[in-house]
Structure formats: structure tokens, C-alpha cells
Amino acid sequence: MCRSIKTLRPPMTPEVGEEDIRAAALQYVRKISGFRAPAAHNREAFEEAVDAVTAATRELLAGIQVRGQRTS
Secondary structure (H helix, E strand, O other), rough: OOOOOOOOOOOOOOOOOHHHHHHHHHHHHHHHHHHOOOHHHHHHHHHHHHHOOOOOOOOEEEEEOOOOOOOO
């Protein structure tokens, strides 16, 4: 469990920006890789993973429905 990753869905976090999503993705990749900052030879794989998790998180947040919440 990544304790420093906050819940991003409403109503826990009413306004979620790209910065919030990317920060959560970065924390996740850091946790599972065991690297706070990757070595040069791992940087590309690390950044690609952060990008993929960011995209997956954005897609998840766009697709979930929270009971009792109105959709726009």
C-alpha cells in the first residue's frame, strides 16, 4: 500500500488536476520499483511506467461513477 497516495475520486478530492494524477503515478512507480530516482540506465523505463500509470489513472477517474454524484 502506498500510504502517501491520496484518493483522487470525488467526493474525497473534488477537483483533481493533471499534477495530482502524475504525482500519484510517480509515487506508485517509486514504490513498486524500489527507486526514489532511477539510475540513468533505468530512467527511460521508469518514465514510461509513470506515463502509463498516469494515463491509466486518468482513464479510470473519467470512467468511474460515484453513487449519489451528479454527472456533468
